[in-house]
Amino acid sequence: MGAIRPPASPVLSQILDARLGVHPDKTRFVLELTQAIPFRVQTQSSPYSVVIDLADVAWGGAMLPGRGLVLAVASDNMAPGRVRLVLPTTGPVRVVLAEIIPPRDGRPPRFILDLAPASGTPHAGAPQTIGTLPPPLAPQEPVSPPPELAASVTGPQPSANGPQSAGRPGAGLVVAAASLGRAPLPPRPKPPAKVELPLIVIDPGHGGQDPGAIAGNGTYEKDITLAMARELRRQLLASKRYRVVLTRDKDIFIPLRDRAAVARDQGASLFISLHADSIDRKQVRGLSIYTLSEKASDREAETLAQRENRADALGGLDLSSQPEQVANILINLSQREKMNQSRRFAALVLTSLDKAIAVLPSPLRSAGFGVLTAPDVPSVLVEMGYLSHTKDAKLLTNAAHRRRMAASLVRAVDGYFSPGAGRKRS
Template sequence: MAALLLVVSPVAPVAAAERTQTAAMPAAGAAALATDARLGLHPDKTRFVIDLSRAAEFRVVTAADPWRVVVEFDGVAWAVPELPAPKGLVRGVRRSEAGGRVRLELETSGPAKVLWADMLRPLDGRPPRFVLDIAPMDPLGFLAAQAAAMPSAAAPSPLAPGVQPVALRAPAPPPAAPATAPPAPSQPAALRSFPVPRSKPPLPQLPLIVLDPGHGGQDPGATAVTGVHEKEITLAVALEMRRQLQATGRYRVALTRDRDVFIKLRDRVARARSLGADLFISLHADSISRPGVRGLSVYTLSDKATDREAEMLAQRENRADAIVGLDLSAETAEVAAILIDLAQRDSRNQSLRLAGLVVDRLGREVALLPSPLRSAGFAVLTAPDVPSVLIEMGYLSHAKDAKLLTSASHRKRLAAGLVQAVDGYFGRARS
């Protein structure tokens, strides 16, 4: 698994493709003291800050399986009473020490890119600070970087034995302090080496949620004991969920159908992928011959179905669009299989995480089936590069479930729970 590597060390400038930043090292035998660590949430990034007694050498790596950002310091003594609680993109922080090296692992909710990493001089009474800015990254962009790194014969990264490093060119940092503010005598005069951009980078697009109301047109789906068809219920819930998601101002929303039309299962998946969906949620309401069974359940793609899909995607005639954003048609069979597996593995992990959030949030509002987290080979869950879940909202063969699903107030509660699950998935849950 390749990683993205940013190294900061006290060496002379190198070629642009291998550009590094410089930071002063403490005197021999004198460790820099880390006294505080904190996470901050900004509209376009998550910031990690460590207060230090003096500047220190650091290295930053982004990696997958699990998604994480790893920071290592040399010559630092750790005196921070408590690691920061999860915030923004960061789901947890772990620390380890060995051989005079402090290693911090920031587990992230998805692939992350380093916007900026630097050691700031003391200013306005503040101590020297290590500042790291990270933002969500398209999994396909991460895979593309891995694909570019695979032929490399570079030496393994010191942070991840056996992993091939990739040079990372970071965007420019925030503006430096005014030139009239002198640096502290014990610190280097310049700690930043990247040029200031002429214009601000565009803000990232809002996540796109694709909702898939099951059935439609000549395919009515199940019929409730009240006579209502599944296709009508799924569309009503999808429209209500779209309204609530858009009302947050945090998401873009698309529907595979917004009226009573028939759409093939594979076309639903293709639409989500062509739009660049961040999540795909398929809505259904089941029916069964046993009228006593009721409750909600959430499905992700089964392992066997994943294997069959990977085999089909890896066939040469399918490689051009096997993963959106990457044309694998020129790759060897081994490289194509690895990249497809990476994409599927990430999508499956993220799908399971979303499914767990749905059960957690909706379990407070509606009845659940025993063992509500399930897997199956549903065709609408086969996108290798889009986290996908199928929600069976209840059983239309059960009188109570059927009555609830035809109730506008219940559909609002159901949609609200799903919005909370989506918020939790993107780390935007409100307390």
């Protein structure tokens, strides 16, 4: 296409900013650059990830926590001026858009990558390759014979070309990146980039002056939730597949929104709030799982949310603005994806449960829980059982029962992060 590669030692583009954004239909990865650069994007299925190779770029090696479909952004310097970014994803994804936007309106050139879930599409999981890289200055990657180009090159045409970018340093490279007809380079055999493990935030409900529900035998919900959180943390860490943070590891009061803020601020991939309910009807028992919704799924879920949200009032906080805050967050459309993922995890909890664990009828419910409002962090609230039910209360104070329940939750977490790994309830 007449693109002329600059002579050796091109000026390297700097990365001014790297960010992930969650939209209703996609997760967008953006790099702000000092000049346009060649790139190549490949999807992989084992494990599910997107690999971005960049040329003529300097990368500080910073890692980004995951958001949306992307679990994390890890980087690896492949060669001078060559950087590989590895984005492990929550499942199969397809590249909707991958292109360099030329500088305009005073904004620097940007690399834009849009990812959408691939599940349910005819080509779910089919590998995609978009863009090509120029040969490295010191050739070290053999070029493979051209494969079926039509099959391997998919996705929209990058739109970055035209006179507005001519004459700018690196403008020719934009065209090089846009030359889709070339054979992609084979992936270089190299140990996989170090990827930060997904962070699970576990929230033991209540604490301090807020005991939560109180069992007939005098046991406090706040003590049961903390014991369960510690057991779940122990098992998740033992798997060596996750990082874990507890919102509290002692008997202290924490406002609901501060609990959600822990998940948000630490870039959690999943937020699990643990509770044990209590109601007047003493015969009701079993586990249930809740996700956030503007409208409660039923009246019971609504009154439960009111009970759990009351924790802040017990801690001396003004609760009057809470429903509005919840509503404001729900207005944000980017929450839809988070809510879908929350529901997916909630369903996984149910299918992963040890068969010995009693379950409430229609156990998947939703309501306006104040603790489930961390933006972009899939969040569920697990009511592990009823302290008002004699047997449930006895089981929840039993360490062996907690180990069984924690193991069930670990299976659900495994299933969430690596589809196919979760085992069915049998």
